[in-house]
Amino acid sequence: MTLLQIEDLKVHFPVRTGRFGGGKGTVRAVDGVSLSIDARETLALVGESGCGKSTLGNAVLGLAPVTAGTIQFDGQDLGTLSTAARKRLWRDMQVVFQDPVSALNPRRSIASSIAEPLIIHGWSGSIPDRVTELMELVGLNADQRTRRPQALSGGQRQRVVIARALALNPRLIICDEPVSALDVSIQSQILNLLMRLQAELDLSYLFISHDLSVVRHIADRVAVMYLGTVVEDGPASAVFSDPVHPYTQALMSAIPLPDPSRRDRGDRVLLQGDLPSPLDPPSGCPFRTRCPLAEPRCAETRPALTPQGPGHRAACLVQDRNPGGPPA
Amino acid sequence: MSLLDLSDLAIQAGELSLVDGVTLDVHPGEIVALVGESGSGKSLTALSIVDLLGEGLRVTRGSRRFDGADLTPKRLRKLRGQDIAMIFQEPVSSLNPLMPVGAQVAESLIVHGTASESEAQSAAIDMLRRVGIPDPDRRATQLPAELSGGMCQRVMIAAALISRPRLLIADEPTTALDVTIQAQILSLIRDLTREQGTAVLLITHDMGVVAEMADRVCVMYGGRVVEQGAVHDLFAAPRHPYTDMLLRTMPRPDDPPKEPLFAIKGSVPGPRDWPSGCRFRSRCPRADAACTERPPLQGDGHRAACFHPMRPT
Ligand SMILES: Nc1ncnc2c1ncn2[C@@H]1O[C@H](COP(=O)(O)OP(=O)(O)O)[C@@H](O)[C@H]1O
Ligand SMILES: Nc1ncnc2c1ncn2[C@@H]1O[C@H](COP(=O)(O)OP(=O)(O)O)[C@@H](O)[C@H]1O
Ligand code: SF4
Ligand code: SF4
Ligand SMILES: [Mg+2]
Ligand SMILES: [Mg+2]
Numbered sequence: 001m002t003l004l005q006i007e008d009l010k011v012h013f014p015v016r017t018g019r020f021g022g023g024k025g026t027v028r029a030v031d032g033v034s035l036s037i038d039a040r041e042t043l044a045l046v047g048e049s050g051c052g053k054s055t056l057g058n059a060v061l062g063l064a065p066v067t068a069g070t071i072q073f074d075g076q077d078l079g080t081l082s083t084a085a086r087k088r089l090w091r092d093m094q095v096v097f098q099d100p101v102s103a104l105n106p107r108r109s110i111a112s113s114i115a116e117p118l119i120i121h122g123w124s125g126s127i128p129d130r131v132t133e134l135m136e137l138v139g140l141n142a143d144q145r146t147r148r149p150q151a152l153s154g155g156q157r158q159r160v161v162i163a164r165a166l167a168l169n170p171r172l173i174i175c176d177e178p179v180s181a182l183d184v185s186i187q188s189q190i191l192n193l194l195m196r197l198q199a200e201l202d203l204s205y206l207f208i209s210h211d212l213s214v215v216r217h218i219a220d221r222v223a224v225m226y227l228g229t230v231v232e233d234g235p236a237s238a239v240f241s242d243p244v245h246p247y248t249q250a251l252m253s254a255i256p257l258p259d260p261s262r263r264d265r266g267d268r269v270l271l272q273g274d275l276p277s278p279l280d281p282p283s284g285c286p287f288r289t290r291c292p293l294a295e296p297r298c299a300e301t302r303p304a305l306t307p308q309g310p311g312h313r314a315a316c317l318v319q320d321r322n323p324g325g326p327p328a
Numbered sequence: 329m330s331l332l333d334l335s336d337l338a339i340q341a342g343e344l345s346l347v348d349g350v351t352l353d354v355h356p357g358e359i360v361a362l363v364g365e366s367g368s369g370k371s372l373t374a375l376s377i378v379d380l381l382g383e384g385l386r387v388t389r390g391s392r393r394f395d396g397a398d399l400t401p402k403r404l405r406k407l408r409g410q411d412i413a414m415i416f417q418e419p420v421s422s423l424n425p426l427m428p429v430g431a432q433v434a435e436s437l438i439v440h441g442t443a444s445e446s447e448a449q450s451a452a453i454d455m456l457r458r459v460g461i462p463d464p465d466r467r468a469t470q471l472p473a474e475l476s477g478g479m480c481q482r483v484m485i486a487a488a489l490i491s492r493p494r495l496l497i498a499d500e501p502t503t504a505l506d507v508t509i510q511a512q513i514l515s516l517i518r519d520l521t522r523e524q525g526t527a528v529l530l531i532t533h534d535m536g537v538v539a540e541m542a543d544r545v546c547v548m549y550g551g552r553v554v555e556q557g558a559v560h561d562l563f564a565a566p567r568h569p570y571t572d573m574l575l576r577t578m579p580r581p582d583d584p585p586k587e588p589l590f591a592i593k594g595s596v597p598g599p600r601d602w603p604s605g606c607r608f609r610s611r612c613p614r615a616d617a618a619c620t621e622r623p624p625l626q627g628d629g630h631r632a633a634c635f636h637p638m639r640p641t
Pocket of ligand 3: 245246247285286287288289291292293294295298303315316317318319
């Protein structure tokens with residue numbers, strides 16, 4: 001069953017440009033993205049910083065303005081709902097950000113941070129009991145109830161943030177770089193927690209991450225973003241083992257592997273240059289300024305996502321395995 | 329003979345021990361990785377080499393030698409920026425925001441009187457080109473704020489390498505960058521230093537970066553070196569339980585997806601909470617009564633500081 005369905009979503013920000021802010025421009029942070037997430041599924045959103053991952057997550061949460069397109073949650077179009085109905089739906093959607101320090105109020109105890117959404121949304125049962133249950137669920141000790149966040153380690157703080165996100169029994173959690181700020185020895189604890197919670201509570205995750213080793217491990221499906229658009233998506237196994245788009249191929253081959261005997265692997269694709277400005281994206285294919293396979297026609301036509309295999313799509317004129325076929 | 333030689337280095341803030349007995353050496357042309365989680369003392373170790381420890385921090389023990397002689401403050405003033413260069417994690421904040429990047433790259437040549445201003449300026453543009461900055465003539469006149477993070481890091485590398493240093497200290501040079509830019513910067517550091525015969529002390533928390541770059545590795549935990557050895561030996565047969573577990577926590581391409589990952593229990597304690605004896609013992613599954621003593625770094629070439637190593641030394 002499809003839980004979240006995003007159709008041709010655009011989020012554009014008007015900005016001032018030039019050294020003295022005299023000009024005007026538009027940042028096309030998300031520029032025509034279609035995605036869906038099934039119940040109990042993890043969709044990972046990957047791509048370099050600035051490609052629009054967080055903006056997309058924020059748009060789903062109602063924290064970024066939707067310029068065009070639709071977002072449907074459980075069959076309901078978020079754009080046409082009344083404020084009250086949307087508020088109710090937002091209990092079903094929660095978020096875990098990268099930085100557990102700024103997500104928690106330093107003056108509140110752990111228990112009161114976790115209780116906050118229960119109070120705001122009027123939890124019908126006993127709030128202290130629910131807090132105890134949530135703390136147990138995420139592996140926090142009961143004796144930490146009265147602690148302040150400063151007295152906890154980064155990993156424990158992220159557990160508090162996760163407990164709070166789970167308070168109202170959400171169905172979708174947007175995890176925006178949830179382990180990036182944590183020590184390496186702690187990351188796998190939190191990833192294991194997220195995987196266990198998903199299985200126990202039937203959660204769906206939109207998992208935003210720049211760490212592809214992590215994504216390969218926990219995602220069911222992967223969408224690769226570049227300059228506000230999805231350039232490839234599909235089952236994680238297919239995208240990782242058989243990437244079609246040259247950008248995906250470059251991303252995969254840039255992952256540093258913890259194995260020195262493979263450092264000189266010959267299949268490395270090193271990209272030249274940096275991400276172009278989203279204020280002034282290239283004509284045609286957005287990736288063409290860095291693409292090792294670019295041809296003249298790539299400047300003319302913007303490639304659409306086309307089917308490459310079961311559930312697997314990519315947007316490349318040259319690598320398309322099914323040229324002339326119908327668009328996906 | 330080693331180029332850089334640290335022996336039993338200790339650093340304190342007042343009475344608080346932050347780095348405790350770091351011994352390591354770097355040979356000419358070699359890349360040595362100093363790896364550990366945040367707070368393990370990597371940056372303090374690096375800063376002490378160039379005498380840039382902040383207010384309230386001091387070296388309380390040990391020696392720092394470069395090219396066979398002690399690194400005195402007087403000697404360092406001559407070596408810094410010339411024979412020993414440094415790059416940091418945050419290129420944008422390490423560059424002067426008000427100075428065109430070309431002038432910043434040229435600076436060390438001018439300061440040390442190696443070249444005239446115009447020679448230095450054209451050498452800088454040449455160096456910017458070699459680190460992969462497109463249109464270097466124009467870029468040289470721009471301020472750091474007009475460049476992306478990846479380009480600023482390249483400017484830092486150009487500024488560090490223009491004087492052909494014998495030692496480059498790179499503190500998390502790619503941590504703030506995306507993987508594709510990281511791959512470019514790492515290959516740049518590798519190629520340029522190899523070309524110039526520069527020795528590199530590469531500081532990172534990422535075992536993937538270590539595996540890609542290092543000839544030898546030095547693993548730190550709680551302000552101490554817990555294991556050191558050649559990169560292939562250390563990855564193939566880690567001896568210290570911490571190194572072993574750190575390597576096992578990393579998701580690998582052939583792991584079954586969605587299965588629980590190996591996890592180290594507990595959290596990384598801060599310097600005020602380090603246990604006596606072996607500092608890893610609060611998290612170590614092999615810990616016993618012996619570990620309340622400090623384990624010495626033992627072995628030949630491949631060394632570990634552990635009473636019950638994973639493999640005999
Ligand atoms: N409120 C905003 N106003 C203007 N530009 C924005 C705003 N939020 C994000 N952006 C821009 O949108 C682009 C995408 O940003 P973001 O979604 O944060 O990327 P990511 O999460 O992939 O790193 C970036 O160029 C960013 O600078
Ligand atoms: N000026 C200072 N006073 C007190 N403690 C400090 C100071 N500078 C750094 N520290 C502490 O020293 C420890 C080691 O720091 P650092 O060398 O920066 O670690 P790393 O680079 O490995 O992350 C950390 O716990 C840090 O908080
Ligand atoms: S369409 Fe052309 S430029 Fe774009 S990814 Fe494919 S080959 Fe590269
Ligand atoms: S000395 Fe003891 S506590 Fe320390 S790493 Fe070895 S076995 Fe573990
Ligand atoms: Mg983001
Ligand atoms: Mg550091």
